[in-house]
Amino acid sequence: MIREKVSLGTINPVIPTDYPDPDVIRVGDTYYLASTTMHFFPGCEILKSHDLLHWEHASYVYDRLDDTPGQCLKNDENIYGKGMWAPCLRFHNGSYYLSFCANDTHKTYLYKASSIYGPWKKQYIEGFYHDASILFDDDRVFIAYGNREIKLVELDNDLKGPKKGGLQRTLVKEENNNVLAYEGCHFYKINDKYYLFLIHSLPDRWMRTQNYFVSSSLEGEFHGGEIFCDDMGYFGQGVAQGGIVDTPDGHWFTMLFQDRGGVGRTPFLLPLRWKGAVPFIEENGKLPAEIEICNSIPDYEYMSLTGSDDFSEGSKASDKADGRKTESSEFDSFGMRSFWQFNHQPEISLVKQDVKKKRLLIKTDRLCDKFDKAINTLTQRMTLPRSRASVIVNVEGLKIGDRAGLGVLCEEYCYLAIEKTEKGNELLLISKENGEEVEKLRETLGNEKAYSLRIDANTFALVGNATIFWKRLPEKEFKPVPFSKSLQFTLAHFVGCRFALFMFSTKESGGTAEFSDFKYEIY
Structure with a gap:
């Protein structure tokens, strides 16, 4: 395990191409990132890394989804701008779980595998959960989701739908923002407290900002606010929406994204620090000049996420x-x-x-x-x-x-x-x-x-x-x-x-x- 300090200005965006809505987890000393792939097939790409800076392909979750005319470009139908988006990736009791909704079928999908490389077994979660995030909490499981009004639903043990008599409630809501209200849920339990990370836009103009809310219980009130409002010097385009992850040596990071014009939406790696139970990214309005990275395989050579092909082998x-x-x-x-x-x-x-x-x-x-x-x-x-x-x-x-x-x-x-x-x-x-x-x-x-x-x-x-x-x-x-x-x-x-x-x-x-x-x- 090698620790190295890296200038924050040299690594962002950490992936200079279109990998929006990143959700990131760590299993042992390896990190995995799931991203939106919309109408492209195979779909729901998962990347892997040993240092959070360099990433390569690990797997696709599915080759086909529901074989609809739109997904197959039949009968003059298509799913451009639809398909899968905003995945949630979790590792629980030795299994990987990947959930997302598809805006062409209006279904919520759940895939499960014992290996990140698959095979992935498909099922549905009854209901349509926009930008959803799953939380395993001891022997209970919950899903947080929504736009403007962020809701919580307790799921049954098989994750097939709402639990009969289970907890259902609104966690937070934003009524007066007509640009972009709260969405993009990432839901966690850390040190016996429950955290929601969300995006919204500044209310007077388009600019993404990152927000958090915390509560001591799922029945309690969630308090929080904005923790990052910065365009990183790029045309007023804010950096927000994504998952958080800890390193083996106890540091925390968040993987957010920024709209980068024609290339798409690119992931940014930023430090996440804590003052008691309160997370923060900037201190006194500034990002740290450098961050410390924990690299579990320093000499690892990553496969490129794009590349040439002479079609001589698959x-x-x-x-x-x-x-x-x-x-x-x-x-x-x-x-x-x-x-x-x-x-x-x-x-x-x-x-x-x-x-x-x-x-x-x-x-x-x-x-x-x-x-x-x-x-x-x-x-x-x-x-x-x-x-x-x-x-x-x-x-x-x-x-x-x-x-x-x-x-x-x-x-x-x-x-x-x-x-x-x-x-x-x-x-x-x-x-x-x-x-x-x-x-x-x-x-x-x-x-x-x-x-x-x-x-x-x-x-x-x-x-x-x-x-x-x-x-x-x-x-x-x-x-x-x-x-x-x-x-x-x-x-x-x-x-x-x-x-x-x-x-x-x-x-x-x-x-x-x-x-x-x-x-x-x-x-």
């Missing part, structure tokens, strides 16, 4: 080579690396890795007229402050009307595609603007077998931008496309912008696009 082979544990997944036959997620629940039979040729193949089985309706779109998060994605697209297997390429997936998306037409291949750039698709470029290319496409994303500011490039394979230099796309966070998708590999058919299904040499750079 995540299972890569993880096993590194000595990582792996969870069983129905995606094993595809062999997807852990940093990839599909835009919605995929039809995995249409996706294949040809490891000998080092190619990813995406085939179509239906017609589609828009980028955000295409199934099997494979995505990766963008990273602060700038990230770049490039890929080679082989179009030999495309049918007339097929479009395949590289895009930016968000509400106001854009994509660069090679479209197979009667005249040959055409380079096509589409940008969604004010809710409508606009054709920004169409250029006749010829009949080459493959092309290389690239997107550079600058995501530091609240509104970032993406620039787009392409080239024929024999060419050494990429050609810039005279176009710049704004990158921003919107509530319609409720996630950061992502790089996306896609293929869809507009006239005849059955075509296949092949992707190779995907490169991801942070610069």
Whole structure:
């Protein structure tokens, strides 16, 4: 066990990409973090760390949820901006528990596993519990949840619903804030006192702040208030909402998040200290200059949360080579690396890795007229402050009307595609603007077998931008496309912008696009 002091200014955000609503626990000397993944599949990613500073993928809780038309992008339905969010992760009596609600099904889900790597067993908790947090209290179990009015419900021993005759009450409520009232529950029992950690906004303008409430009993009155109101120097965007955790040597931390424009919502690690029973983050209006970190495995090499892929082997082979544990997944036959997620629940039979040729193949089985309706779109998060994605697209297997390429997936998306037409291949750039698709470029290319496409994303500011490039394979230099796309966070998708590999058919299904040499750079 190594203790080291780290400058607080050098580590935030501790994960420079989109991992919102973090809940964090410690089991022994290992930390686990669960985050919202919304409409992406596989879903509910859990990360692990040995020092709270560096994180890698541990597992996904589910491959599929309820197979609804919206989750599967069927019948012109989708779950953008919905799906799972605000998970609660707990470890109790040798088992891991993960709960969340889904805003498309209006259900509350509970998954249980004996290992963080799964397999995870699914059940439902009767009721819909917004931003809920579970508390195991001796032989009783409770769930705190809500927006504006934070409620408490005692659950039955099987965690399937409210306990008959069990405790139900309102813990705190906020009636006069019309910007954002209390929500984002994180509920704990520490030294025989009960703590609620919540967010809300300043009442006169949008800015997240972190709040706490404490009571000596579940029946008693909860007292507290604001404990952190700081934008950390970033455009008035407050840092708030997340779990708290202690270290093996008795220090406490909180993992909160901040809206960071087009890249999404990024976790921040901040010290949590105590004056008696009162938690605080700042002292005299200031954060400490440095914090002390307890590192249980100092030489551990963490796998990246984003990355390049030559499609020569899947995540299972890569993880096993590194000595990582792996969870069983129905995606094993595809062999997807852990940093990839599909835009919605995929039809995995249409996706294949040809490891000998080092190619990813995406085939179509239906017609589609828009980028955000295409199934099997494979995505990766963008990273602060700038990230770049490039890929080679082989179009030999495309049918007339097929479009395949590289895009930016968000509400106001854009994509660069090679479209197979009667005249040959055409380079096509589409940008969604004010809710409508606009054709920004169409250029006749010829009949080459493959092309290389690239997107550079600058995501530091609240509104970032993406620039787009392409080239024929024999060419050494990429050609810039005279176009710049704004990158921003919107509530319609409720996630950061992502790089996306896609293929869809507009006239005849059955075509296949092949992707190779995907490169991801942070610069």
